[in-house]
Amino acid sequence: MTKTMKNLVLAGATAAAIALSPAAFAGETSQSFNVERTTNPAVRVAVKAFKKGDYERSVRLNQQALRKGLSSSRASVAQSNICASYAMLGELEKAGEACQAALDLKPDNDVASANKAALTVRMAQITNQSGN
Numbered sequence: 001m002t003k004t005m006k007n008l009v010l011a012g013a014t015a016a017a018i019a020l021s022p023a024a025f026a027g028e029t030s031q032s033f034n035v036e037r038t039t040n041p042a043v044r045v046a047v048k049a050f051k052k053g054d055y056e057r058s059v060r061l062n063q064q065a066l067r068k069g070l071s072s073s074r075a076s077v078a079q080s081n082i083c084a085s086y087a088m089l090g091e092l093e094k095a096g097e098a099c100q101a102a103l104d105l106k107p108d109n110d111v112a113s114a115n116k117a118a119l120t121v122r123m124a125q126i127t128n129q130s131g132n
Contacts, residue, residue: 033084033118034111038074040065043081050085058085076106083115087122095119 035050035058037043046061062078062085070078079102086095096119102112 033087033115035081035084036077036111038070038077040070040074040078042068043074043078046078046081046085050081050088053088055085055088058082059089072105076102076109076112079105080109080112080115083112083119087115087119092119092123092126096123 042065049057083098099116
């Protein structure tokens with residue numbers, strides 16, 4: 001099984017597990033989005049901002065790190081962190097683009113895969129709620 005296929009299976013299984021949780025049936029939003037640190041100072045501060053709930057600052061700092069140049073592995077982390085931050089801001093299209101960019105850079109980024117799965121579940125919940 002290729003790494004890309006493994007990531008798709010992991011993302012699908014994570015999405016299914018979240019969707020089938022009791023909280024999902026109760027109509028609660030239970031998805032969690034995760035960020036991770038690198039040795040880059042801007043990314044480290046961005047993670048702190050995320051954990052404090054300052055998602056806009058987290059986006060800006062991760063974007064700043066990307067503009068200064070990062071290895072593909074670290075750039076994948078920054079993009080995944082941007083995905084999580086945008087998701088928390090409710091900007092789901094931008095979050096999806098950032099998750100995909102993270103996985104394009106590093107297909108075996110498990111945090112980006114989990115963030116993408118949580119984003120997929122959140123989008124499905126919004127679609128289901130608007131259909132009711």
